Amino acid sequence: MKFNHIHFIINPASGKEEPILSYINQTLDNTGIEWELSVTKRNFSAGEIAKALIGKTDLIAVYGGDGCVTDVAGAIQGTATPMAIIPGGTANVMAKELGVPVDAKAALELLVNGKLQLKVVDMGIVNDHLFLLRINLGIMADMVLQADRDLKDQIGQLAYGVTAVKTIAEAKPVTYRLTIDGKAVEETGVSLTVTNSGNIGIGDFALQPGISITDGWLDAILLKDASFTSLLKAAGSTLLQNETDAIKHWQCKEIIIQTDADQRFICDDSEQVAQLLHIKVVPAAIRIAVPAEI
Structure with missing residues (x-):
């Protein structure tokens, strides 16, 4: 094309x-x-x-x-x-x-x-704000928010890894009251991600198996705690693309997140603050030129 x-x-x-x-x-x-x-x-x-x-x-x-x-x-x-x-x-x-x-x-x-083809991909919307990648709360958001700009310029994505060490050490569990496609759930965790895209930005690794940007679904992923064992299990799940009890994973069309106080969160690259997040999938939202399949 x-x-x-x-x-x-x-x-x-x-x-x-x-x-x-x-x-x-x-x-x-x-x-x-x-x-x-x-x-x-x-x-x-x-x-x-x-x-x-x-x-x-x-x-x-x-x-x-x-x-x-x-x-x-x-x-x-x-x-x-x-x-x-x-x-x-x-x-x-x-x-x-x-x-x-x-x-x-x-x-x-x-x-x-x-050597291109047009791929139809989904988007998401949170509190009337469109996003393409994901919403991050907890340590996944803090890792990005606290990354030093000069360090990012020097070592790229590794800067997030440096910041992650600090954010994990300071992580405090948050109680999330969730409504997932109409079903009420209450969970406590140190990180909550609602994602449209699976890729984590490192190679071909995905947050969890089965995440697709073209399936008309969003994926909500909760990390329960920041203990060494849980982090090791979560990392292994990403590397090996298998399930783990350290993480809870839901697929949904719509999710409402409520917390006891305002939370800083990342909407793709944008920092926002809210106590209530209303998130929905926007199926087949845009067409993007990608390498043609051989």
């Missing part, structure tokens, strides 16, 4: 430092593909740019991290305009989820050689 016109949205504040404009020009020069680009600014988001491009280009290609990708996805959700991902962030989880090369040059080359 080839596109006659591509509009690139560039986030200059993304995690990588590379000459992306030169890459685009070199890759698309003399290909016959018409292209334009827009650059995000503090008061001019990727989503705002994408919304103005709906129906005016064959493909919106976004260069940035997962937050930028989610912003564009939210803007074009429910329209016929597809998007492509040119990874430019620290983790690039969505690119890994979809098999898009994390090397920007390789991702751009796909746009030229036509």
Whole structure:
């Protein structure tokens, strides 16, 4: 599949430092593909740019991290305009989820050689805010929130591992009152994730087996405690893709989360605060260009 016109949205504040404009020009020069680009600014988001491009280009290609990708996805959700991902962030989880090369040059080359197909993927919505990847509460959120920006620039995703040591040591259980597809459940844990995507951003490893971004379901995953045994079991579950009693896992279309006090949480790359989270799946929300299956 080839596109006659591509509009690139560039986030200059993304995690990588590379000459992306030169890459685009070199890759698309003399290909016959018409292209334009827009650059995000503090008061001019990727989503705002994408919304103005709906129906005016064959493909919106976004260069940035997962937050930028989610912003564009939210803007074009429910329209016929597809998007492509040119990874430019620290983790690039969505690119890994979809098999898009994390090397920007390789991702751009796909746009030229036509070895692409459009994949219809789900999104989620929390308190009227669209997301593409997941919602994290507890230590999974704290690990991201407390990561040092300079350290992220130096060692990438390993910065989250450094922060994880501290957040695990300080972890305090939270009581979550859940309503999962209409059924009330009360659970206590140190981490709660509601996810649309399985990939954790490291290789092909997934949070839990059976998670799919195209199945019309969300997955809620609770880590009961931060003991060494539980963490070891949880890590083994991710590596070996098997079930463990250290984690509770539900599939759902809708989940309501209530806590006794406001909780900081991560919605993809965005920090938010709430005491009540109302989360629903948005099936078949967008079309993303991904490497064609051989």
